[in-house]
Amino acid sequence: MKLISFLAAGMLLVSGSSFAQQVLRVSAIPDEAPTELQRKFKPLGEYLEKKTGMKVEFTPVTDYAASVEGLINNKLDMVWFGGFTFVQARERSRGQVVPLVQRVEDEKFRSVFITTSPAITKLADLKGKTLSFGSESSTSGHLMPRSFLLAAQVDPDSDLKRIAFSGAHDATVAAVAGGKVDAGALNISIWQKLVDEKKVDPAKVRVFYTTPPYYDYNWTVRADMPADLKKKITNAFLALDAGTPEGKQILELQKASKFIPTRAENYTAIEAAAKNAGLLKK
Incomplete structure (x- = not known):
């Protein structure tokens, strides 16, 4: 898969302890073809633009590791992770990433x-x-x-x-x-x-x-994202309603009945499974 970059210069304007950001850079683990990921994200991206007042750009990545590195190295601002890639990102960043929301379906995936x-x-x-x-x-x-x-x-x-x-x-x-x-x-x-x-x-x-059920996917951001932006993004996801045409389209594309808040502690079983399987250092 080719890495398609939409990154533009000057996305972040840093000033003291706060920053103003014009572009929300989003990606997802490449568990499907890049064209399919972009098709699924397009209506969600347009919705998030309206809710945050920012331009939203989706950047496909070459592999799962690139999604982790992109977030922790400040190349991306928000990523759709699987449970294991979230655990990897949390470990690589020493806890400097935060899961915001997951689908109801991800509680028992x-x-x-x-x-x-x-x-x-x-x-x-x-x-x-x-x-x-x-x-x-x-x-x-x-x-x-x-x-x-x-x-x-x-x-x-x-x-x-x-x-x-x-x-x-x-x-x-x-x-x-x-x-x-x-x-x-x-x-x-x-x-x-x-x-x-x-x-x-x-x-x-x-x-x-x-298989038996387990926690899986979530939308994750870096811990240094401003609190008000985290809240806007979280509220936007929580407000998605299958009873509206816009909400119905987005939720269907995301294979979700609705989104709910999540937290890092939900993924401790995934971390334990990864260590037990020898896929994560104990």
């Missing part, structure tokens, strides 16, 4: 394991088979599926014939449907979206395991 093989009906059946995760830094496409595999006494690194990383959830589905791997693990929301849009045939590619 799930991953699905899919296959085309009739011989695979449970996680234990994956032993000796090939499996695709999404990105290595994906919560729902790698960390939590790996965690539940380990809990089922299946070690992806030693019990499977081969593991691959597709880079994105839709790419995982394509790999399974195309016979490149025996099975795949991905975000339940994107799986359902692909089924609803008839981009995958659930009679051929089927879900054989759905």
Whole structure:
């Protein structure tokens, strides 16, 4: 994926302990194609412009790590993180990032394991088979599926014939449907979206395991963002109403029934799972 930059000079005017900002620089983990991420964000960006009085620019990034580095290195102001990328950003910044809101659906998020093989009906059946995760830094496409595999006494690194990383959830589905791997693990929301849009045939590619729920995605900002701007952004998300045409469009594109406040403590289980899986230093 090409890194598309819309960054302009002079976005921040620093003065003493406060700063005036003309552009809100936003990005998201690339768990789908860049064109799809931009399509989903466009109405939300226009809405946030009205609510904040600022220009909002969406900058796709090349990979999950770039979204973390962009936020903590002051290249971005707000990022749509998965639970694991939020934990990584919090650790890398030494606590200098703050999650503002999440979807109601993110309180009890799930991953699905899919296959085309009739011989695979449970996680234990994956032993000796090939499996695709999404990105290595994906919560729902790698960390939590790996965690539940380990809990089922299946070690992806030693019990499977081969593991691959597709880079994105839709790419995982394509790999399974195309016979490149025996099975795949991905975000339940994107799986359902692909089924609803008839981009995958659930009679051929089927879900054989759905994980228990866990906290996942959120919108995160840097801790040094002015309090009044944090409040404007938070209130804008909380005000989204499916009963209005604008709210309905945005919420549907974001696969959300509504947004609710969140906090860093919600992601302690994700942090523990990452450490247990050896994906985060203890």
